[in-house]
Amino acid sequence: MNNIWFRELYTDHLGVMFRIKDMKYSNKSPFQEIVVVDTYEFGRALLLDGKTMLTEKDEHIYHEMIVHSPMTINPLIKKVLIIGGGDGGSVRELVKYSTIESIDLVDIDKEVIEVSKKYLQFTAQSLDDPRVHIYNEDGSEFVKKIEKEHYDLAIIDSTDPVGPGAKTPAFTLITEEFLENVAEVLTKSGIFIAQTESPSYEAEYLKSYHKKLRKYFNYIAPMIIMVPSYSGLWSLTFASNVHDFYSLNLDSLKTKESLNVKYFSSEFMKYSILFGKYLPY
Amino acid sequence: MNNIWFRELYTDHLGVMFRIKDMKYSNKSPFQEIVVVDTYEFGRALLLDGKTMLTEKDEHIYHEMIVHSPMTINPLIKKVLIIGGGDGGSVRELVKYSTIESIDLVDIDKEVIEVSKKYLQFTAQSLDDPRVHIYNEDGSEFVKKIEKEHYDLAIIDSTDPVGPGAKTPAFTLITEEFLENVAEVLTKSGIFIAQTESPSYEAEYLKSYHKKLRKYFNYIAPMIIMVPSYSGLWSLTFASNVHDFYSLNLDSLKTKESLNVKYFSSEFMKYSILFGKYLPY
Numbered sequence: 001m002n003n004i005w006f007r008e009l010y011t012d013h014l015g016v017m018f019r020i021k022d023m024k025y026s027n028k029s030p031f032q033e034i035v036v037v038d039t040y041e042f043g044r045a046l047l048l049d050g051k052t053m054l055t056e057k058d059e060h061i062y063h064e065m066i067v068h069s070p071m072t073i074n075p076l077i078k079k080v081l082i083i084g085g086g087d088g089g090s091v092r093e094l095v096k097y098s099t100i101e102s103i104d105l106v107d108i109d110k111e112v113i114e115v116s117k118k119y120l121q122f123t124a125q126s127l128d129d130p131r132v133h134i135y136n137e138d139g140s141e142f143v144k145k146i147e148k149e150h151y152d153l154a155i156i157d158s159t160d161p162v163g164p165g166a167k168t169p170a171f172t173l174i175t176e177e178f179l180e181n182v183a184e185v186l187t188k189s190g191i192f193i194a195q196t197e198s199p200s201y202e203a204e205y206l207k208s209y210h211k212k213l214r215k216y217f218n219y220i221a222p223m224i225i226m227v228p229s230y231s232g233l234w235s236l237t238f239a240s241n242v243h244d245f246y247s248l249n250l251d252s253l254k255t256k257e258s259l260n261v262k263y264f265s266s267e268f269m270k271y272s273i274l275f276g277k278y279l280p281y
Numbered sequence: 282m283n284n285i286w287f288r289e290l291y292t293d294h295l296g297v298m299f300r301i302k303d304m305k306y307s308n309k310s311p312f313q314e315i316v317v318v319d320t321y322e323f324g325r326a327l328l329l330d331g332k333t334m335l336t337e338k339d340e341h342i343y344h345e346m347i348v349h350s351p352m353t354i355n356p357l358i359k360k361v362l363i364i365g366g367g368d369g370g371s372v373r374e375l376v377k378y379s380t381i382e383s384i385d386l387v388d389i390d391k392e393v394i395e396v397s398k399k400y401l402q403f404t405a406q407s408l409d410d411p412r413v414h415i416y417n418e419d420g421s422e423f424v425k426k427i428e429k430e431h432y433d434l435a436i437i438d439s440t441d442p443v444g445p446g447a448k449t450p451a452f453t454l455i456t457e458e459f460l461e462n463v464a465e466v467l468t469k470s471g472i473f474i475a476q477t478e479s480p481s482y483e484a485e486y487l488k489s490y491h492k493k494l495r496k497y498f499n500y501i502a503p504m505i506i507m508v509p510s511y512s513g514l515w516s517l518t519f520a521s522n523v524h525d526f527y528s529l530n531l532d533s534l535k536t537k538e539s540l541n542v543k544y545f546s547s548e549f550m551k552y553s554i555l556f557g558k559y560l561p562y
Contacts, residue, residue: 013300014322016512017288040294040448061561224507226561228481230296232513252297268559274552280342280507 001236006037008051010020010201016231024119029088029111032159036119042229046087046120048112048159048231055229059089062195062246063123064264065225066236067093070252072266073243075099077152077192081185083139083173084158086112088124095126097177103132104151106122110136143181150185156194162205166249176212183216183239191242192217192239199224203279206235221245222276223269245273288305289332291482292517297512299323299358305400310392313440317400321512327368327401329393329440337403342371343476344404345545346506346553348377350373351434351472353531353547354524356380358433359499364420364454366395369405376407377509382558384413385432391417424462431466437475443486457493464497464520473498473520480516482558487516494520496502502526503557504550516557526554 002020004212009015018041025036030142035047043251054062069089071077078101082090083119086107094103097225107113113134116124127134140159160172172178192213196206199222208221213220217239227234250266290296297419299322299528316324316328324337328402335343350372354356359382363371374507375384386408388394395416396414408415416423420439442451453459463473477487487503494501498520508515519526531547 007298011322015298017296017298019294041292058561182455198513200507200513224556225516226481226505227561228561230481232481233507246311263559263561265559268556271552271555271559275505275549275556278507278546278549278552280509280544 001106006039006052007045008040009229010083010198015199018124019220022085025115027115029109029274031109031111031132034109034111034115036115044120044122046116051160052229053159054087054089054120054123058122058228059087060262061225061227062090062230062234063093064261065223065269066090066155066157066193066195068259068261068264068266069223069236069269070155070193070238071097072269073245073248074152074163074189074191076189078102079153080104080149081105081143081146081151081154083142083154083156083182084170085155087116087120088113088127088156090155091129092123092126093261095129095131100131102127104135104137104213105132106135106137108136108138116144117205128181138172140175140178140181141186143178146185148184151189152187152190154182154186154190154192156182156192158195160197162197174209176215179212180216189242190240191243194239196222196235199233199276199279200229200231202281206237206279210237214239217241219244221273222279224273224276225272238273247271282321287326287328288334288556289514291479295482295551299510306391306396308392308396310390310446310471312390312392315390315392315396317396325401325403327397327511330440333348333510333553335368335370335401339502339509340368340404341543342506342508343511344370344374345542346504346550347371347436347438347474347476347547349540349542349547350504350517350550351436351474351519353377353550354526355433355470355472357470358472359383360432360434361385362424362427362432362435362463363387364423364435364437364463365451366436368401369394369399369408371436371438372410373404373407373415374542376410376412379390384410385416386413387418387420387423389417389419399419405460419453421456421459421462424466427466429465430468430471433468435463435467435471435473437463439476441478443478443483455490457496460493460498463536470523471521472524475518475520477516477518479512480514480557480560481512484562487518487560491518494518498522500525502554504553504555505557519554529554541546
C-alpha cells in the first residue's frame with residue numbers, strides 16, 4: 001500500500017488525514033486549486049484549495065440533508081437559487097421534485113462544473129436538466145441583479161469561508177450585505193439554508209454567522225449532520241421569516257422510499273435540528 | 282511554533298492529528314503506553330497506546346453524558362460499577378449525587394490512576410472519595426466474582442477495543458461472556474452504558490456490539506455525543522431490561538444548574554438518543 005496522505009488542517013493545531021490511492025485531476029483554475037483523487041476510505045473525492053468538498057461515500061448525506069430538509073418544510077418550493085454547488089450534488093436531489101420549476105446555479109468557477117461532469121458523474125448527473133440554469137459569476141454580485149422575492153429557496157452550498165489560510169471566493173458569501181441581498185430575493189415564506197462549517201472546530205464562526213443572519217430573518221436554526229469525511233460532523237443553518245424550525249408542523253412525514261433517497265428522513269431532520277441546539281463549546 | 286504532531290489513525294486509511302506543545306509524562310506500564318501531553322487545541326491530554334483518551338477541553342462532555350444520562354433515567358441508582366475510567370472523570374461526576382452509596386472502579390492499570398492523580402487533577406480530583414473503591418484487576422475477571430444483581434449501574438469507560446493495531450486490555454470487554462456477566466451483576470432495573478467508538482468510522486463494530494448486547498438486554502440504544510477531540514463525534518450505548526430508551530418517562534427534567542454540570546441536560550440526552558438512530562452508514 002502506498003503511503004501518500006492528504007492532510008487537511010481544520011485549525012492551526014488540528015487536522016485530519018486520509019490515504020490517497022490515485023490522483024485523477026489537478027489544476028489551478030483562476031479561482032482555486034481543483035483536485036480529484038481516489039481515496040481508500042471514501043472513494044473518489046473533490047478537493048478545492050486543499051479542502052475536502054465531497055466524497056463518493058458520504059456526499060449523499062450532505063446533499064440530501066441540504067435539499068430535502070427545506071423541501072420537506074415547504075413542499076411548494078418552485079424556484080431555487082444555489083450559490084456554489086458546481087459539483088451538481090444539490091441539483092441532483094432537487095430535480096427529483098417534479099414541482100420544481102427552475103434552479104439557478106451560481107458557481108463562480110466554470111472549471112469545477114466541467115471537472116465534475118467529467119470525473120464526478122455521481123453528483124453531476126443532473127446538471128443538464130432543462131430546469132437548471134448555470135451562471136459562472138460571483139454569487140454576491142449575482143443576487144444584486146435579481147428582482148425581490150424571486151426565489152422560494154436559497155441554498156448556500158459554498159466552499160469554506162473560514163479556516164487556516166482560507167482565501168476562497170466564499171469570503172464574499174458571509175458578509176452582511178450578501179445575507180441581506182439573499183433575504184431580499186426570497187419570497188415571504190422563502191427558506192435559506194447554508195453549509196456552516198464544523199460545530200466542533202468553528203463554533204465561534206457559527207455563532208457570529210448566526211448573529212448576522214438574525215438581522216435579516218426571524219427564525220434561525222443550526223442543524224447537525226454526520227458526514228464522516230467532514231471530520232465526523234458538520235452543520236447546516238436554516239433561516240426564514242415564517243418557519244419556526246423548532247416547532248415545525250410536518251403533516252406528512254416523508255419516508256426514504258417516497259423521496260428516493262438513501263439517508264434523509266423528515267424524522268431525522270427534526271432530531272438533527274433539535275440536536276443542533278447543543279454546540280460542544 | 283513547534284511542528285510536533287500527534288497522529289491517531291482511526292482506520293488504516295484515515296486519521297486525525299493535533300499539534301503538541303509539551304510532553305509531561307511517557308512510560309510503558311505492564312499494560313499499555315501512557316503519555317500525558319499539552320496540546321494547543323485541547324489543553325492537557327491523556328494518550329494510551331497512541332490513542333486519545335481524554336483532553337482537558339472536552340472531557341466534561343464525555344464524562345457528563347456517560348454519567349448523568351443513566352442517573353437521570355434512574356435517580357435511585359445507589360451502587361455503581363465502572364470498568365476502566367482510571368482517569369477519574371466518571372467518578373468526579375458520580376460523587377455529585379449524595380444518593381450514591383458506593384462506586385467500584387475496576388481499572389487494570391494502576392499506573393493510569395497514579396498518573397491521573399499527578400497530572401490530571403481536573404478528572405482525578407474525586408478518586409479519594411470514601412465511597413470509591415479501586416480495584417486494579419481485569420474487569421472481565423472482576424465481574425465473575427460479584428454476586429448477582431449487585432449493581433444499579435455499570436459504566437464501561439474503557440480504552441478502544443477496536444481500530445488499527447488495537448491490542449488494549451479492552452479486548453476482553455466486548456466478549457459475549459463479559460456482557461452476560463455484566464448483565465447478571467446488574468439489578469433488574471439496572472442500566473448499562475458503554476463507550477462504543479465512532480459512529481462514523483466504526484459503524485460495523487457498533488452494529489455487531491449491539492447484536493451481542495441484545496442477547497442479554499431487552500432494550501438497547503446508541504447515543505451520539507459531540508466530542509471535538511474524538512474526531513468530532515462519538516457514541517455511547519445504553520442497555521437495560523426495563524428502560525425503553527426511546528420512550529423515557531422523564532418526570533423532572535434536570536437543568537445544568539441543578540446538576541452542577543457544564544454541558545449535560547436531560548433534554549439534550551433525549552435528542553442525543555433520538556439522533557443516535559441514524560448512523561451515517
